[in-house]
Amino acid sequence: MSETFPRETFDTFVIDGHDWDGSTLSLRYTLRGPNPVTFTEVIDFGDTLAGAQPDPLLSRLLTLTCSLSYFKAAAPGRIEIAFPTHDFERHYLAALIEGGLGEFAYTNRLPGALTPEITGPPATAQSRAADGWDPAATPLVPVGGGKDSVVSIEAFRHHGIAPMLFSVNRYDPIDRCIEVSGLDSVHVKRSIDRGLIKANAEGAYNGHVPVTAINSVIGLIVADARGFGPVVLSNERSSNVGNVEWLGRDINHQWSKSLTYETLLRDTLARHGFNPDRYFSLLRGLSESQIADRFATADQYFGVFTSCNRLFALDPSRRASSWCGQCPKCQFVFVLLAPRLGRPTCEKIFGRNLFADTGNRDGMADILGLGVHKPFECVGEYYEAAEAMLAVIDDPQWQGLELVDEFAGQRTQLAAVAVNPDPSPARHHVPARYAKLLDD
Secondary structure, X not given: OOOOOOHHHOOEEEEEEEEEEOOEEEEEEEEEOOOOEEEEEEEEOOOOOOOOOOOHHHHHHHXXXXXXXXXXXOOOOEEEEOOOEOHHHHHHHHHHHHHHOHHHHHHHOOHHHHOOXXXXXXXXXXXXXXXXXXXXXOOEEEOOOOHHHHHHHHHHHHOOOOOEEEEEOOOHHHHHHHHHHOOOEEXXXXXXXXXXXXXXHOOOOXXXXXHHHHHHHHHHHHHHHHOOOOEEXXXXXXXXXXXXXEOOEEEOXXXXXXXXXXXXXXXXXXXXXXXXXXXXXOOOOOOHHHHHHHXXXXXXXXXXXXXXXXXXXXXXXXXXXXXXXXOHHHHHHHHHHHHHHOHXXXXXXXXXXXXXXXXXHHHHHHHOOOOOOOOOOOOOOHHHHHHHXXXXXXXXXXXXXHHHHHXXXXXXXXXXXXXXXXXXXXXXXXOHHHHHHHOO
16 A cells, blocks of 8 residues: 555644535535645435425534544544534534544544544524424335344334335345335435545545444435435444443444434434434344344345345445355354254355354354454344354254354353343333334
């Protein structure tokens, strides 16, 4: 890699503002220094807004939320918001950076990146009419192509509700799941400034950003403009659990899927005068194991869903065509589904048997709680994976595979891990009218 990006020369990151041109939103940012660098992110809503005027407060919130992708290129100690904002909006941005860039700061050893000084002109308080939003209107359900959103979709369908499905950008697993569901869908195209990709190649800081937060606010803009009901995500309770402790902080790869972010966004909406029930996660009270149990009954999706993140690479030339079989996400889902679906079905879904590949030994040890730490991926808690692995070890159809037999020799350790450290009911924000969708 050519280290030519002068990241140390930038003293301030400026959130310049946003502009609408029809249904296209341009978000503008600047890294300020001796030789400033500007970025423009473009979000094309296409016909998803149906000609409606987007709410300016939500547009402003999205401008703040998307800024992290560009701030992290140099992570200077100061952020200047060029347009007026309220204290609670600046609090939102500060909390988003501190939680959503935790993994980025950890991997780049940049603790200071999590607490930049945030300045900018204050917004004047303005009265706003009572929120006329209809909580009974058609819900907007984001689809990620994996098992979680499938479980939400089928919960709605089981109760005779046809939600509008939604995605940011189009990917094969998402399109396949939507096709199987038979439901209508809307899609938004998000284009990161190519200059950021160039800067990364030249040595800019790079790393994980809270994509779920970005997609959530985009969904809120669509739902508000179209008169939909709530934006209903499919984040479960294990996303509240971090990966590693660092300098007194809980570093959580899934922070923007956590109850902490969900509450932050709901509180920010409420401060703007919106009903906070416009946004919640249906599956928040469920564990990964409970979701897997429900997914095991949705066999129509077995041949189309994919949780492997390598199918979602920004660069199409780097995208995998199916499960890679080597990443933590593949390993976790395979372990979780193995005792529920059986060996023939799992081998058909994944195109291989991950327990037969000794190259997966260290990765599986990590997800089972026998390795270094929980991988920086969207995987569940140790006890869930260990519980599933114990069931696999006792099932004759899986015996004789090298990794199964190897982990069988660690049964005592697995049994110790396979104890739910927090069996208390999970907190959630699911309104009563939607909580009943998870009743069997």
